[in-house]
Amino acid sequence: MKQRSVLVVLFDGVQSLDVSGPMEVFAGASRLPGATYELRTASLNGAPVRSTSGLTLVPDSALADARPPHTLLVPGGQGTRTPDPALIDWLRDHAPHADRLVSVCTGALLLAEAGLLDGHRVTTHWAVCEHLARTYPAVEVDPDPIFVRDGRLATSAGVTAGIDLALALVEEDHGRDVALTVARHLVVFLRRPGNQAQFSAQLTAQTARREPLQDVQHWITEHPEGDLSVEALAERAGLSSRHFARAFQAETGMTPGRYVDRVRLEQARRLLEDTTDGVARISRSSGYGTPEAMRRAFVKALGAAPAEYRRRFRPSHPAP
Secondary structure (H helix, E strand, O other): OOEEEEEEEOOOOOOHHHHHHHHHHHHHHHOOOOOEEEEEEEEOOOOOEEOOOOOEEOOOEEHHHOOOOOEEEEOOOHHHOOOOHHHHHHHHHHHHHOOEEEEEOOHHHHHHHOOOOOOOEEOOOHHHHHHHHHHOOOOEEOOOEOEEEEOOEEEEOOOHHHHHHHHHHHHHHHOHHHHHHHHHHHOOOOOOOOOOEOOOHHHHOOOOOOHHHHHHHHHHHHOOOOOOOHHHHHHHHOOOHHHHHHHHHHHHOOOHHHHHHHHHHHHHHHHHHHOOOOHHHHHHHOOOOOHHHHHHHHHHHHOOOHHHHHHHHOOOOOOO
């Protein structure tokens, strides 16, 4: 049984979920036969740190005393905005010796400041992607995926994306069954691929302020197979088609058509992942009508046809 060490860097202003989320994944894997991780945390001087939520985290050691890890994980948080120069120096000197370098959320800012992301494709929390790209032009920033792998480097978007990335690393280290078991215990999805957008339709779009438009949003989500034309949705909202389309985009940040497209794609993906229904049936229940229409939508949005998507992301056996 190969044991992999994971060292998590702590600092004042760290986001506690960026620390605890991945650690719970690795710890959960270690409780299963055939998988084990040695988990350690360290701060610059070994002193406790205060997270952005006010929680105090007590490290296992000082960074200077930490042994070189297999996986070095750098979380995010408000403390990444004005980091201690000594922390950047430590990362610059020691991170290259780790077999795997991982950042969660704005932890990418610390790695970029240390020059460790130059020439690499990375991601981070959507709110700081532009800042990262502008401040560090040698870094290729992709704002869309929830996590990105580039050789030994792995970067993720915010908070829950760190859990997705940790599950992907566990699957890489110990296989799909171990990762799936951990995901079930944590009641999270294992199968969010790294190239999935950081936002679902419901998260990407703002919630409309006016109740008729909110009701339409809920209707779209609950009835992706229905008539979701602008005319039908406008009638449901009690507005003219022109007024509805303008109001919907103003209040949600996207057109009705774009919102419908995303909801239908999410519905089809869930059915491919969680059911054994055929593609023809899924295309109808997701509102595409035909398998060919669904195939075109999948290739455009995800770069994979429905059958390939199912092969990659559906578990080999159903959850208990």
